[in-house]
Amino acid sequence: MSILRxxxxxxxxxxxxxxxxxxxxxxxxxxKVTARIHWRVGPPWYQPYADFxxxxxxxxxxxxxxxxxxxxxxxxxxxxxxxxxxxMLFSMNFNPQVTFVGDLIVIIYLLALPPIGIIIGGSASKxxxxxxxxxxxxxxxxxxxxxxxxxxxxxxxKAGGTIRIGExxxxxxxxxxxxxxxxxAIAGVVMLLTMQAxxxxxxxxxxxxxxxxxxxxxxxxSGVSLALxxxxxxxxLFVLPLFTISLLWGGFADWWAVLKxxxxxxxxxxxxxxxxxxxxxxxLRFFWIGTGILSIIxxxxxxxxx
Amino acid sequence: xxxxxxxxxxxxxxxxxxxxxxxxxxDIEILDVITPRWDVERxxxxxxxxxxxxxxxxxxxxxNRKSLPRVIHVYEQTPxxxxxxxxxxxxxxxxxxxxxxxxxxxxxxxxxxxxxxxGCPPKPEAIISGVVKALKRL
Numbered sequence: 001m002s003i004l005r006x007x008x009x010x011x012x013x014x015x016x017x018x019x020x021x022x023x024x025x026x027x028x029x030x031x032k033v034t035a036r037i038h039w040r041v042g043p044p045w046y047q048p049y050a051d052f053x054x055x056x057x058x059x060x061x062x063x064x065x066x067x068x069x070x071x072x073x074x075x076x077x078x079x080x081x082x083x084x085x086x087x088m089l090f091s092m093n094f095n096p097q098v099t100f101v102g103d104l105i106v107i108i109y110l111l112a113l114p115p116i117g118i119i120i121g122g123s124a125s126k127x128x129x130x131x132x133x134x135x136x137x138x139x140x141x142x143x144x145x146x147x148x149x150x151x152x153x154x155x156x157x158k159a160g161g162t163i164r165i166g167e168x169x170x171x172x173x174x175x176x177x178x179x180x181x182x183x184x185a186i187a188g189v190v191m192l193l194t195m196q197a198x199x200x201x202x203x204x205x206x207x208x209x210x211x212x213x214x215x216x217x218x219x220x221x222s223g224v225s226l227a228l229x230x231x232x233x234x235x236x237l238f239v240l241p242l243f244t245i246s247l248l249w250g251g252f253a254d255w256w257a258v259l260k261x262x263x264x265x266x267x268x269x270x271x272x273x274x275x276x277x278x279x280x281x282x283x284l285r286f287f288w289i290g291t292g293i294l295s296i297i298x299x300x301x302x303x304x305x306x
Numbered sequence: 307x308x309x310x311x312x313x314x315x316x317x318x319x320x321x322x323x324x325x326x327x328x329x330x331x332x333d334i335e336i337l338d339v340i341t342p343r344w345d346v347e348r349x350x351x352x353x354x355x356x357x358x359x360x361x362x363x364x365x366x367x368x369x370n371r372k373s374l375p376r377v378i379h380v381y382e383q384t385p386x387x388x389x390x391x392x393x394x395x396x397x398x399x400x401x402x403x404x405x406x407x408x409x410x411x412x413x414x415x416x417x418x419x420x421x422x423x424x425g426c427p428p429k430p431e432a433i434i435s436g437v438v439k440a441l442k443r444l
Contacts, residue, residue, distance in 0.1 A: 040348075041345055044350075057311040219356045
């Protein structure tokens with residue numbers, strides 16, 4: 001019975017199926033808002049599903065001379081990580097007692113898997129542009145991970161030194177969301193920027209710049225494996241705002257959380273549509289110097305309890 | 307299964323633009339088609355950067371001895387099923403380059419072409435109508 005419930009949890013409700021359907025819907029919101037900003041009409045609501053279905057049923061080509069196993073493993077890593085992450089976050093939000101010690105650390109590692117999948121896949125595909133993209137992805141990963149970890153440290157301090165997300169959520173239920181303080185607001189801004197980079201959206205999309213390196217690590221992907229990469233992105237668009245809400249904005253305490261969720265998604269889309277692309281060295285400098293100093297100021301403010 | 311495949315292909319044809327030595331007029335008109343005024347993303351048509359992602363190849367320009375092997379190479383790199391849409395008079399019948407020693411003939415001598423869009427250059431409306439015809443033929 002409980003095994004069946006676990007399987008259903010991973011494959012259907014908070015897990016794979018639910019996350020991918022909602023995530024693909026969020027990518028439609030992304031495309032529609034982008035279109036409205038361009039003063040266009042934009043695609044119909046079923047567009048991401050049609051794209052996904054089409055990619056699933058197309059031919060998958062493995063380039064000659066590429067490492068077959070790694071090339072096909074790359075896309076799967078991200079999907080698996082995002083499925084596990086969605087199940088964990090959902091169960092923590094609706095039942096904060098089920099968590100285990102150190103689940104925040106597990107989640108940080110799971111969030112690292114999609115970029116690792118992209119790096120593995122891009123390097124395995126034996127294409128110079130894909131290698132360039134993979135190396136940029138790696139640089140960018142090291143860039144945004146520093147402010148992200150500093151922000152998470154300050155959240156841990158705020159919650160009284162716990163590394164269980166359930167306890168972080170209950171601490172926020174007791175003393176109000178962390179976002180409504182100086183250090184919390186700084187943490188929110190830094191979290192939003194790192195989310196942008198984790199999603200690979202425009203100011204930080206040097207790894208897959210369509211105009212210069214032709215989608216970078218994804219250039220040799222087609223069919224099912226490309227569909228899995230697109231699905232990973234869509235699931236991240238669902239999971240990352242959920243993660244931010246859980247850590248900073250009080251978790252899914254009531255139905256207002258849906259509105260908070262949409263606010264975060266639309267903010268990400270607006271940043272994406274109103275900024276030019278940064279070069280990879282600029283984005284490294286942005287994250288290590290600008291955002292890094294900001295997040296350290298947030299950490300110091302957290303120490304003084306502001 | 308085939309119905310789902312057909313529906314997906316009709317609703318989201320991703321296009322790769324093969325500019326095989328054209329004079330750029332057709333290329334500019336193709337770029338016009340994705341501007342807000344014509345906005346083909348309404349129909350799910352997106353320009354992609356790699357032939358691996360493409361479902362349709364928009365070929366422009368007169369085919370010559372240098373570009374022929376490249377075009378065939380790109381066609382072979384594209385995952386099947388894929389459409390080939392020939393944009394511009396040059397692609398249909400070599401146009402003013404017919405007597406040239408270097409023009410190796412219209413595209414359908416070398417790769418299967420699904421729809422021809424004549425015009426020098428064709429208007430954006432003509433390109434959209436050609437793509438719609440190609441999708442209807444599926």
